[in-house]
Amino acid sequence: MPSDFTIRRFRPSDMDRxxxxxxxxxxxDAYDRNLFAEYFHTCGDLFLxxxxxxNICGYMLTCIRPRPEIVxxxxxxxxRRKGAAFLLLKSTIRRLRRREVDRLNLMVRVQNRKALKFYVKYGFVKIRVVRQYYDDGTDGLLMSKNL
Ligand SMILES: CC(C)(COP(=O)(O)OP(=O)(O)OC[C@H]1O[C@@H](n2cnc3c(N)ncnc32)[C@H](O)[C@@H]1OP(=O)(O)O)[C@@H](O)C(=O)NCCC(=O)NCCS
Incomplete structure (x- = not known):
């Protein structure tokens, strides 16, 4: 497990990076400044x-409302492949459990093989395909994990 990664909450001064x-x-389909600012406002304690x-080399954004979901x-x-995403996920799950959240969902592009393998490795199960979920017409896969 890498020891040289640290996780902390997003600060507004991190925005450009x-x-x-x-x-x-x-x-x-990059999120823009306004969208990140909105997420910081509504889900800032789970913006890691x-x-x-x-140097910042990654991030994870999760919202509890309207339902607990990795954004x-x-x-x-x-x-990559050094356990960094797992550290982000672990930190997020710890924070969710503290708030007594017992389930976490996400949507992933069906052809995003790396992300799919990552989510399956860490206990997410496939719930259903949502046809043409993304703006470009790609199908999404809804996945879920009990915490
Ligand atoms: C998905 C992503 C966050 C994983 O980050 P990471 O730090 O490399 O992940 P970790 O090192 O914590 O976990 C590695 C595990 O993820 C999966 N994985 C990650 N990259 C993979 C690849 N290139 N090929 C196959 N499996 C891969 C494997 O299960 C791997 O475990 P293994 O090394 O034992 O095979 C990273 O690839 C990424 O940023 N992708 C682009 C953004 C993206 O697609 N985000 C998801 C949107 S829903």
Missing amino acids: ILEIERAIFPR VLVRCG SIAVLPGE
Whole structure:
């Protein structure tokens, strides 16, 4: 398990770096500044950033309302397969359990093989395919985990 990653809550001064990461990882459908600001306002205690050597290299955003759901998770390519996303997930789940949340959902593109393998590895089960969930017509897969 990597010891040089740390997790902390997002701060408004992180915004430019988060946008840079977002555009690099999701070039087609990156969230914009306004959307992140809105999420910070409504779900800020579950907006976590991943830090290594003083640099933010990933983030995870989860909301409880209207239902507990992972909104987004991303780790820069150079830091993948080192357990970083798992650290973000573990920290999120700890915070959710403290709030007595007992289930966590997410939606993932059906062809996002890496993310699907990640979620299955950490206990999410496939619930159903939602046809044309994404703006580009791609199907989404609803997954869920009991906490
Ligand atoms: C999905 C993502 C967050 C995983 O981050 P990560 O830090 O590499 O994940 P971890 O190291 O904690 O977990 C690794 C596990 O995830 C899965 N996984 C991650 N990358 C994988 C790949 N390239 N091929 C196959 N499985 C992969 C495997 O189960 C792997 O376990 P293993 O190494 O024992 O095979 C990262 O690939 C990413 O940012 N992808 C782009 C953004 C994205 O698609 N987000 C999800 C949107 S729903």
